[in-house]
Amino acid sequence: MWFRRDLRTHDHPALRAAIAQSRGGPLLPLFVIDPVEWQEWGEPARAHLTASLRALAEDLGGLHVRVGDPVAVLPALAGELGPLSVHVSADHAPRVRGRDAAVAAALVGSGSRLVASGSHYAVPPGTVLKPDRTPYRVFTPFHRAWEAVGWPPPVPPGPRPRILAVSGAQSPPPVQLPAGLLLPPAGERAALAAWRAFADGPLAQYDTDRDRPDRPGTSRLSVHLRWGEVHPRTLLAGLGTSRAHVRFRTELAWREFYADVLHRHPETEWATLDPTFAAMQHDEGPEAEQAFAAWAHGRTGYPFVDAGMRQLRAEGWMHNRVRMVVASFLVKDLHLPWRRGAAEFMRWLVDGDVASNAHGWQWVAGCGTDAAPYIRVFNPVTQGLRFDPEGDYVRRHVPELRDLPGAAAHEPWRHPARRRGDYPDRIVDHAEERAEALRRFAAVR
Numbered sequence: 220m221w222f223r224r225d226l227r228t229h230d231h232p233a234l235r236a237a238i239a240q241s242r243g244g245p246l247l248p249l250f251v252i253d254p255v256e257w258q259e260w261g262e263p264a265r266a267h268l269t270a271s272l273r274a275l276a277e278d279l280g281g282l283h284v285r286v287g288d289p290v291a292v293l294p295a296l297a298g299e300l301g302p303l304s305v306h307v308s309a310d311h312a313p314r315v316r317g318r319d320a321a322v323a324a325a326l327v328g329s330g331s332r333l334v335a336s337g338s339h340y341a342v343p344p345g346t347v348l349k350p351d352r353t354p355y356r357v358f359t360p361f362h363r364a365w366e367a368v369g370w371p372p373p374v375p376p377g378p379r380p381r382i383l384a385v386s387g388a389q390s391p392p393p394v395q396l397p398a399g400l401l402l403p404p405a406g407e408r409a410a411l412a413a414w415r416a417f418a419d420g421p422l423a424q425y426d427t428d429r430d431r432p433d434r435p436g437t438s439r440l441s442v443h444l445r446w447g448e449v450h451p452r453t454l455l456a457g458l459g460t461s462r463a464h465v466r467f468r469t470e471l472a473w474r475e476f477y478a479d480v481l482h483r484h485p486e487t488e489w490a491t492l493d494p495t496f497a498a499m500q501h502d503e504g505p506e507a508e509q510a511f512a513a514w515a516h517g518r519t520g521y522p523f524v525d526a527g528m529r530q531l532r533a534e535g536w537m538h539n540r541v542r543m544v545v546a547s548f549l550v551k552d553l554h555l556p557w558r559r560g561a562a563e564f565m566r567w568l569v570d571g572d573v574a575s576n577a578h579g580w581q582w583v584a585g586c587g588t589d590a591a592p593y594i595r596v597f598n599p600v601t602q603g604l605r606f607d608p609e610g611d612y613v614r615r616h617v618p619e620l621r622d623l624p625g626a627a628a629h630e631p632w633r634h635p636a637r638r639r640g641d642y643p644d645r646i647v648d649h650a651e652e653r654a655e656a657l658r659r660f661a662a663v664r
């Protein structure tokens with residue numbers, strides 16, 4: 220059983236298939252650290268993965284780790300152990316599809332085969348189609364059709380596998396976590412505990428609290444879903460018909476929608492879905508670089524933006540409302556390409572997911588799926604006042620503003636005497652930059 224982003228033992232069709240095929244014989248649980256992929260992940264994601272592999276090894280009673288290109292590692296293992304059936308969860312990410320095809324081809328020579336089952340989604344990407352058999356580009360009708368296609372209940376647990384121990388195991392490279400970064404526990408047990416805690420508490424108010432970064436209103440399950448420590452089917456099976464539950468199911472559907480869009484348009488990992496935007500004019504040069512650095516380090520002088528970027532560096536996660544506001548700020552106030560922001564997110568996010576990240580950014584930048592027209596520009600101050608009305612979120616993440624009470628934390632320029640340390644002045648004027656963004660948009664249109 221070759222684990223990838225499915226680091227769990229329950230509700231796992233591929234593991235179930237591997238156990239069934241081994242018919243009580245030994246099973247080798249394997250994880251391959253591909254140095255290329257490892258390099259691409261940020262340190263927070265690597266730390267989470269390392270902890271998650273430890274948890275999986277404990278839950279299974281063993282996990283064989285190898286470091287190398289899977290296209291070479293899998294055939295080498297088949298050479299050592301004899302012909303293998305290599306079970307995997309089907310992965311629809313553009314690059315993984317190509318890699319899996321290469322592994323399958325490389326296995327043929329040893330009489331081995333790659334067997335894919337399940338997927339990381341309730342409904343596998345590529346399944347939901349319009350009546351005319353073409354894919355959806357708009358969320359609402361996709362969502363309706365996704366619900367109509369439906370999904371099976373969670374896969375019941377199989378018998379406990381007999382774990383094969385083989386020599387040659389390697390360890391993940393050491394990880395040096397950036398100072399001040401605190402990550403939540405990894406692994407399936409942590410994921411299920413987080414789901415239970417959310418389902419027994421905040422879920423009941425999810426429809427009203429999900430937009431409030433000052434409250435613990437969301438599940439924070441994105442990290443566990445990213446690494447497959449829980450399958451979305453398990454979450455969907457626990458939902459009823461209340462407004463809050465329906466809303467939570469809708470958010471899970473966004474994850475499925477973006478995976479479907481990326482599956483159909485693999486180039487949109489870094490290219491705009493709407494080609495009109497390829498001609499968009501961006502700022503360049505030393506000032507643009509300075510502006511990018513100020514944004515990345517949470518030093519724009521706009522407290523809600525800065526709190527978000529500092530939360531990202533402190534927790535490897537950011538609240539969805541704030542992701543939208545910081546993304547809008549980079550693209551429409553600083554006139555920098557969304558790709559740069561997406562790459563910075565991937566460097567820090569533990570839940571960094573190619574589909575949700577690329578299309579979350581494109582949604583905000585107005586160049587992706589339909590929902591946010593370019594002309595809707597988030598105002599970083601009014602967004603803060605609306606979704607963090609008492610300023611608690613800002614004060615939690617921006618210590619220089621801790622002496623500003625209540626909503627005053629969102630407008631420190633009105634209270635210069637109460638700022639601590641060297642909190643910066645606003646690096647741009649939002650009203651002016653909004654007008655400039657609209658001018659550039661009109662030019663490409």
Ligand code: FAD
Pocket residue numbers: 429437438439440441442444445470471472473474475477537538539540542543546564568570571572573575576577579580583
């Ligand atoms: P909850 O509110 O508890 O939602 C439950 C689950 O639904 C989430 O865990 C997630 O899997 C899914 N979900 C919720 N909102 C969205 C959404 N807008 N798009 C897709 N799935 C959603 N999510 C990622 O998982 N990885 C990313 O790399 C990522 N990058 C993003 C970049 C930008 C610019 C934006 C605007 C959004 C991005 N999102 C990403 C979506 C969303 O912000 C996170 O999924 C959410 O904040 C995770 O917190 P949670 O688990 O508490 O969410």
